[in-house]
Amino acid sequence: MAMLSISGLSVSFGGKRAVDDFNLEVGAGSLVGLIGPNGAGKTTTIDAITGFVPSQGAVDFDGTDISGLSSTMRARAGLGRTWQSSELFDDLTVMENLQVASERVDVRGFLRDLFRPRNDDVSELTKILDSLDLAGSADALPTDLSHGQRKLVGVARALAAQPKVLCMDEPAAGLDTVESQALGRRIRSLVDGGLSVLLIDHDMGLVLTICDYLYVLDFGQLIAEGTPAQIRADSKVITAYLGERHSDDHGDEHGVDTAVPAAPGGTPAVGGTTDG
Numbered sequence: 001m002a003m004l005s006i007s008g009l010s011v012s013f014g015g016k017r018a019v020d021d022f023n024l025e026v027g028a029g030s031l032v033g034l035i036g037p038n039g040a041g042k043t044t045t046i047d048a049i050t051g052f053v054p055s056q057g058a059v060d061f062d063g064t065d066i067s068g069l070s071s072t073m074r075a076r077a078g079l080g081r082t083w084q085s086s087e088l089f090d091d092l093t094v095m096e097n098l099q100v101a102s103e104r105v106d107v108r109g110f111l112r113d114l115f116r117p118r119n120d121d122v123s124e125l126t127k128i129l130d131s132l133d134l135a136g137s138a139d140a141l142p143t144d145l146s147h148g149q150r151k152l153v154g155v156a157r158a159l160a161a162q163p164k165v166l167c168m169d170e171p172a173a174g175l176d177t178v179e180s181q182a183l184g185r186r187i188r189s190l191v192d193g194g195l196s197v198l199l200i201d202h203d204m205g206l207v208l209t210i211c212d213y214l215y216v217l218d219f220g221q222l223i224a225e226g227t228p229a230q231i232r233a234d235s236k237v238i239t240a241y242l243g244e245r246h247s248d249d250h251g252d253e254h255g256v257d258t259a260v261p262a263a264p265g266g267t268p269a270v271g272g273t274t275d276g
């Protein structure tokens with residue numbers, strides 16, 4: 001069953017189509033990758049799915065059309081996201097960042113808070129921190145942590161809201177290869193535990209290793225979809241990553257590796273930052 005399904009999704013900024021008639025599905029308990037060169041429309045797709053930009057087309061979540069709902073209502077329904085840039089409150093500890101994210105702001109919660117102190121049972125949140133190797137950092141401020149740890153706290157924060165589907169926008173950006181592989185294993189085990197994930201990342205080694213299925217956007221349009229093996233061998237994908245058209249975009253923070261090393265078996269691999 002599809003936990004998340006978008007059809008005919010389009011987003012325009014002024015006269016420009018950032019996402020054009022895009023269809024995508026995330027099955028229950030599956031890990032789906034969304035890749036493409038800089039400016040391809042990946043973040044805009046997640047913004048549209050989670051209700052942060054207006055879009056055309058249908059967004060079905062857990063069997064319900066949510067395209068008319070606000071971002072807050074979508075989050076409350078169980079559609080979580082992480083952000084490409086920092087999302088943490090720097091003056092709150094790691095645990096407090098999770099507590100804020102886990103709180104349901106509704107009338108019942110408001111009345112409860114009036115009559116009794118905030119629920120300080122943090123055992124569930126501790127479990128989340130534990131699963132991401134962050135238990136020792138619960139009382140630290142985000143500014144005391146490494147970049148890699150802050151990215152993990154961003155993931156923990158999203159998990160604190162107990163999403164059914166989590167859209168992750170470049171969780172591995174800025175991590176070194178070892179950190180990125182460790183994060184990949186953690187994401188995979190969350191999915192193996194039942195979470196459904198839509199993952200954007202530029203680390204081809206990561207996405208081609210852990211995803212069940214991938215969609216590739218270029219200039220807002222779907223140019224390929226398939227299993228990692230199919231994507232690895234797709235000539236349109238290789239061209240999109242190596243093409244002249246994107247040469248100006250390379251060398252930015254994402255560090256997209258445009259080398260095309262042979263994968264095991266001699267098939268060209270796209271990117272290839274960590275594996276082949």
Ligand SMILES: Nc1ncnc2c1ncn2[C@@H]1O[C@H](COP(=O)(O)OP(=O)(O)OP(=O)(O)O)[C@@H](O)[C@H]1O
Pocket residue numbers: 013018036037038039040041042043044045084
């Ligand atoms: N708020 C906005 N207003 C105008 N144009 C925008 C806006 N947000 C994104 N765009 C444009 O839409 C296109 C898609 O941008 P988007 O951020 O979705 O790309 P991306 O695939 O996430 O890229 P990256 O890999 O660099 O994060 C780009 O041309 C971008 O400049």
Ligand SMILES: [Mg+2]
Pocket residue numbers: 042043044084
């Ligand atoms: Mg982006």
